[in-house]
Amino acid sequence: MKETRKQFPFAAVAALATFAGDLQAQLNPTIYGVADVGFFSGQQAGVSTHRINGAGGNLSSRFGFRAVEQISADLSAGFTLESSLQWDNGLGSIAPNSIDNRTPGAANAPIMFDRKSTVNLISKRMGEFRFGRDYVPTFFNWAAYDPFGFVGVGSIQNIAASNVSQISTTQVATRASNSIAYLSPPFLGGLTIHLMVASGENASNAAARSSGHYQSVRAVYRAGKFEAAVGSSTVNLSAGDVTLTNGGAAYDLGVVKISGMFFRDRRDAVIAVGANRSHGWLVGATWRGGAGTIPISYSQIEDNSNAPAGKNAARKLAFGYVHNLSRRTALYATYAVINNRNRAAATAGGPPPVAGAKWTGYDIGVRHTF
Numbered sequence: 001m002k003e004t005r006k007q008f009p010f011a012a013v014a015a016l017a018t019f020a021g022d023l024q025a026q027l028n029p030t031i032y033g034v035a036d037v038g039f040f041s042g043q044q045a046g047v048s049t050h051r052i053n054g055a056g057g058n059l060s061s062r063f064g065f066r067a068v069e070q071i072s073a074d075l076s077a078g079f080t081l082e083s084s085l086q087w088d089n090g091l092g093s094i095a096p097n098s099i100d101n102r103t104p105g106a107a108n109a110p111i112m113f114d115r116k117s118t119v120n121l122i123s124k125r126m127g128e129f130r131f132g133r134d135y136v137p138t139f140f141n142w143a144a145y146d147p148f149g150f151v152g153v154g155s156i157q158n159i160a161a162s163n164v165s166q167i168s169t170t171q172v173a174t175r176a177s178n179s180i181a182y183l184s185p186p187f188l189g190g191l192t193i194h195l196m197v198a199s200g201e202n203a204s205n206a207a208a209r210s211s212g213h214y215q216s217v218r219a220v221y222r223a224g225k226f227e228a229a230v231g232s233s234t235v236n237l238s239a240g241d242v243t244l245t246n247g248g249a250a251y252d253l254g255v256v257k258i259s260g261m262f263f264r265d266r267r268d269a270v271i272a273v274g275a276n277r278s279h280g281w282l283v284g285a286t287w288r289g290g291a292g293t294i295p296i297s298y299s300q301i302e303d304n305s306n307a308p309a310g311k312n313a314a315r316k317l318a319f320g321y322v323h324n325l326s327r328r329t330a331l332y333a334t335y336a337v338i339n340n341r342n343r344a345a346a347t348a349g350g351p352p353p354v355a356g357a358k359w360t361g362y363d364i365g366v367r368h369t370f
Contacts, residue, residue, distance in 0.1 A: 031370075033063035037087045038332070038365015040153070042350025045357040049350035054088030057152040057363030058322060058332040061085045062115055074124050082116035098171035100200050101178070102212035102237060115175070130181040137181075137194040137218035138231040138246050139174050145229075145248030145261040147284040147295035152363045153336040153348040154318035156261075156282050159301045162346035163353070164312050165278045166265040167244050172198070172235050176214050186222075194218040200236070208238040225252040240269030240276075248282075257286045275303035275312065291324045295334075305343070314346035315339045320363075328369045335362045 036056035042049050055061050064082030071077060084093040097114045098104055111133075118132040139150075148154035161168045179198035186192050200212020218231035230247035248261030264279035284297030295318075302313040320334035338346045338359040345353035348361050 029067040034059045036061045036367040042361035044351045044359040045354040047351040052088045054086040057365045058367045076122045078120050081113040083113045099177045100212045127184040133177045137216040138233045141246045145259040147286045147297050153361045154334040156299050158348040159314045159346045164301050164303050164344045166267045190222045192220045210236040211238050240267045242267050259284050275305040278303040293322045309342045312344040313341045314344045330367050333364045
């Protein structure tokens, strides 16, 4: 018996090592991420905030694991686990994350892989299925046609997800939990389709059984240096369903890439005084020269408020510079100014939002991908 006890750990370790080796050979797991740390400054209504920003001012800081197993010449399967990371303090997400698509969770918890957690089944001929927590289709229009990539003080999200919009009241502007998505291969000469449905996972006898259910579609057309896309989504909520439609286009001229986009949202609810819709647009460009790029954008949003003061609106100008030190590392600086009107309180962070007050701020930092 003593001899058996001594041998068992060695046998277990050997078996585990063999299994891990086989798993690595089959899946080829990869660790990846973004380390983006900089200095942030924001000012509004005479109050300013200055801090180290470890969440990312050029790209969102993150780390993740992914792997793919080639099952056949056409079919493969894999997974992705991706978490937010604040490099200045080691915490996770700085924003609440929802696991039911209708109610916010606690900041920094409880979702470990808040950015993405999917299992994928991929066919070169038929397309890809994804299961889990993932980016919603309409998010990719924000990211594709905003010269700042929906990140930092230059991002359009600072007005598109402000108190002027209806999508800001939902938990699915960027990601959805409990989702099933399909991404088609290119067909009809460059058209692809992205579909998603997600569940709020309510009990069958719940008063708002469909609350948190989400549906979205996005179509993208690419031809050479031109690209255009349009998307739409609806999330069912007890306070009124919210629908978002957005789209954009870009053309790459080589030295400069020009882009533009539109967006509008609507809540299916009767508002006695206030707003239940908003709309906006963006025009932008990215200049390339040597080791550097210069992004610039101008955007605005306006609602349909029937309050005596009139409609609420925000306008934003942003410009920056990114200097690539290598393929993976870059220095960056971005400056932005937001002009708010009436009850609009758009901000890119810092002091508590103040309705009707101008906001200015900047990011300066270093970004490394791995």
